Amino acid sequence: MQLLLRAAFPPALPAGRARAFRWPWQDQRRRFSATRAVTFALLLAPAAWVGWLAASHGLGPEPWKEGLREIGLWTIRLLLVTLAVTPLARILALPQLAGLRRMLGLGTLAYALLHLGMYVANENFRLLHIGAEILRRFYLTIGFVGLLGLVALGWTSTDGWVRHLGRGWKRLHLLIWPIALLGCFHFFLQSKSALWEAVLVAGLLVWLLAWRLLPAGWRARPLALLALAPVAALGGALIEFAWYALATNLPAARILEANLDVTFGLRPALWAGVVALAVPLLAVLRRRAAGSP
Numbered sequence: 001m002q003l004l005l006r007a008a009f010p011p012a013l014p015a016g017r018a019r020a021f022r023w024p025w026q027d028q029r030r031r032f033s034a035t036r037a038v039t040f041a042l043l044l045a046p047a048a049w050v051g052w053l054a055a056s057h058g059l060g061p062e063p064w065k066e067g068l069r070e071i072g073l074w075t076i077r078l079l080l081v082t083l084a085v086t087p088l089a090r091i092l093a094l095p096q097l098a099g100l101r102r103m104l105g106l107g108t109l110a111y112a113l114l115h116l117g118m119y120v121a122n123e124n125f126r127l128l129h130i131g132a133e134i135l136r137r138f139y140l141t142i143g144f145v146g147l148l149g150l151v152a153l154g155w156t157s158t159d160g161w162v163r164h165l166g167r168g169w170k171r172l173h174l175l176i177w178p179i180a181l182l183g184c185f186h187f188f189l190q191s192k193s194a195l196w197e198a199v200l201v202a203g204l205l206v207w208l209l210a211w212r213l214l215p216a217g218w219r220a221r222p223l224a225l226l227a228l229a230p231v232a233a234l235g236g237a238l239i240e241f242a243w244y245a246l247a248t249n250l251p252a253a254r255i256l257e258a259n260l261d262v263t264f265g266l267r268p269a270l271w272a273g274v275v276a277l278a279v280p281l282l283a284v285l286r287r288r289a290a291g292s293p
Helices: 002-008 032-054 062-092 096-123 127-136 136-155 157-164 168-173 176-191 194-214 222-247 252-258 268-290
Strands: none
Touching: 032 062, 032 096, 062 096, 062 176, 062 194, 062 268, 096 127, 096 136, 127 136, 136 168, 136 176, 157 168, 176 194, 194 222, 194 268, 222 252, 222 268
8 A cells, every 4th residue: 555655646756867758669778679669569450450440340230349349358468468478588588578568568558548448438428427337337346446456557667666666666566466367357257158268368367377476496497387287277277167156057067077078179278278388398499499408
């Protein structure tokens, strides 16, 4: 709470502390960075695609709702990508990836704000009605709380805030984990019975949390990473089971059993395990490419 108050009511920065504006495609020294430019373009691409579909009448009979859904999907996807930056930078020994984390985090915030803005527009800008709906509907409340958390993290993401908050900055930005859990829950509530991608997201989020819980010395070891694959698959399967058991009248036990049946293809929980299996493979390939044992 103290950290949030310091973020909301900061003291004035001393003269000369403000940094000059830097474009997204510039590095710390304000030189053009191809990596940052490509990342920025990729961040813009989903919104541009949804805009093109809207302009070409490709969003179906309810374009606002479909566009709102698509932007919401990309918000949770980008949140996962942002959370994956640190593990990938460590596992692949590519510290330069860590420099993209802030851009990706702010991109996630931008999509979350766009998601809210489209919802407001779909409700004809009736702000009192929208406020009442957010308070009344549980899935909207969860989504809005998560958005407020993202705003707080985005506001305090600059170099100046890192210096101002000191050690508390890292503690404050650990809020990204409860925010991610809220976002995943919001995704489940919105998906209802069409849970394929929501379960996949849940399994990948389990992997990211499990990686954080590993001892620091194990986080780049292929065998430790290999052990996380079944954790991701089982975590996704159990979350799917819990959802069907608690939120629906469908036979949750049979759905859990179906996760082990690959006759008709892999279910999303198993796909989370497959994605997790790719991580130690990438780690081994990266070590060989770098000439490490």
